[in-house]
Amino acid sequence: MKKLRFIEEKIFRIIMPLATSLILLSLVLIIYTIVTKGMASLSWSMITETPKGGFYMGKEGGVLNAIIGSILLACGAVLIAVIISIPIVLYMNVYQRGNTKMMNLVRLCFDVLWGIPSIVYGAFGFTIMLYFGMKTSLLAGIITVSLFILPVIIRTMDEVFKTVPKELLDASYSLGATKFETAFKVVIRYGFSGLMTAILIAFGRGIGDAASVLFTAGYSDSIPTSLNEPVATLPLAIFFQLGTPIPEVKGRAYASALILTIFIMVISIISRYITKRFNRYK
Amino acid sequence: MSDNNFKTHISVQNLNVHYGKNHILKNINIDIPDKKLTAIIGPSGCGKTTLLKSFNRLLDTSQSPMVTGKVVVNGENIFDPKVEITHLRKKMGLLSQRPYPLPMSIYDNVAYGPKIHGLRGKKNIDEIVEHYLRKASLWEEVKDRLHTPAVRLSIGQQQRLCMARGLAVEPDIILGDEPTSALDPHSTQSIEAMFNSLKENYTIIVVTHILRQARRIADYIMFMYMGELIEHGPAEQILDDPKEKMTKEYIQGIIS
């Protein structure tokens, strides 16, 4: 009897690291697969040319349209979402600081919004589009993606702004500063790393998501010259071009997958660096 | 108020503070003398911080307590809804228990207040910053690194920076909530020296739980216990010849 529990302990000491390794291994496998497949089709023209002769059939050209499109879309969406979310987060953590009950409810709201899948945001964006008589376009895509990353930015920033000490706010108030001044001159600076991390995470979400822009952004072989034109994104480029029987077009999909993965890895590395380094004023 | 022939700066009248069911300050009445250093002493939890924060209405920012009574400063009740809170606070500098430098450079910490209140022009601001850093006897130590983050200073230097920051908005009252409790002996000494020189021009109110410190710096002392103001008067009288039994016991170290 006594021995049994020690055997149990031993077994679990072995299978726990195994489970952990399995999870790590799955990531390694994913990256390995994407990199090896993608490298085979990645070339200079892939990232500097738009597709030639139709994205579905044409064998020539690259995915520049999708690269630029993704960046435009993600930047636009992040810009809008940041402009909306900064006042909200400051309101929660400066004006309503101490009103814990209310703010927990607000936080719950944003957490729930975060949990709504991007396909539902896509469908909602589509109904908005129909309502305003808009066509699929860069602008419609930007609006949809900004809605979908809004809770991400708000809650990520909020987690950092929550930690601003009350005494720091008091110090600013006691100099005669208004809450507005305290919010924008002191709290923002204190949580600057949080703001940056939030932006990066949201950018990663925005650039990688396909389901939300499926309905709203359209697709185009060329780089959009205005907000009203349809736009291609990397995830959509992957999705559409993977479905063809033509190996060169499929290759474009794999290359896009690799490019997207590189974007995501770079973002992840930068945000690690920021959280380590940017606490200059704390 | 009895025998005193001083000018009153802050007059507290029937001040009561409740947090929910807890009666924190119980009917406080006192005239705080102008251009003198008043020390608030008493065991921890007796309401010293609460009293101090009610002077610049910083209580408003926490879970709103119920406040009744009056605090009259310069002839005006600060709880009057017409009083603009930022004006009031500008007139009162605050040193807290631990220094909380703003998340910016040393220079910007001092410049923050004056800039908010409308000071413009690099030259003017440079002058102000240097003047108040000197006044807080910090200038010599930091003049070569004015633009480095304030958090890199030692705790003692940070507290002096907070002093400079507070003085830079030109208050007439300085409030200190155990401002030396986190400091090394050297910084404590320099803060105390600063208080002693500042009291010619400012009304200073300092919470302290160190009786020797009260003896060193206070002109006037108020002793609080369990939310009540037990006794107040000139420093020597309170420390050497307290009237109330409770004060006597506290000063002898029987209650703490």
Next chain:
Amino acid sequence: METKSKVSYYRVNKNRYAKNGMMVLTILACSLIVLIVVGLTIRSAPILFSRPLSELLFSTEWKPFKGQFGFAPFIVGTFAVTGVAVVIAVPLCLLTAIYLSEYASSRVTRFVNPFIDVLSGIPSIIFGVWGILLVVPFISKYIAPLFNVSSNGYTVLAGGLVLSIMIFPIIINVLLEVFKTVPNEMKDASLSLGATKWQTVKKVLLKRALPGVIAAFVLGLSRAFGETMAVLMVTGNVSKLPKSLMDPTYTLPSLIANNYGEMLSIPMYDSALLLASLILLMIILFFNIISRIILVKIERNYQ
């Protein structure tokens, strides 16, 4: 007080207007939930009012051209794929989270954390590509023969497998947060009574943290319901009730994503697809809110 200059009143007013503006913005952002529900409901009203709800929810006939819209295959498909994902995720995530919080040295956790972070950032579409390249052929070649069936690999199992990896990070992170709320003293007490570490984990950690553990998995579940692209790419998308793990299936998100192109050309089709989003949203809100409420309660007790 004396100097009430114009400048300061400007500041004070700015503060007041800003406060009101920020409040309105916050309320608007929070009401986005309501807006989404209302928007989708209005759009799905035509089909909701034209057929009994029971037919929509329980019929398995999906023939848009004939005007037959039975959502049952998609609802079942969604639950099937998600169920498989959670069944795979439960043991792996629990073991990993226990390992990271109780057993692993800080060097190991510092090594593992970035992996989990990166995993959580990888887009759904990349999982899909990987699924097509690796998981689907693997199932077709190695797993299906084990069960004596022939399959092209696009199956419930493929969807569940890919999906489980996608929800690992969120479940592990929440589990780690939950485990943190169990006081060390309680574990020490158990250890000092001579219990082994694993017994302590079982009897103290898991017992105390049980609501949080459940919340973590419900949260992962609600995440899994809505995952679209990866699942869409590996489940074969056949609108029939799946009978086994080796059958293809069709989930609600896939249905929406796959047919948006034609939705304005067939009568009621757009309404049907938006109803699909609404059903999906309701399922997710239900599970998500439950898990969030449990987690908020846990955090409050901890503080």
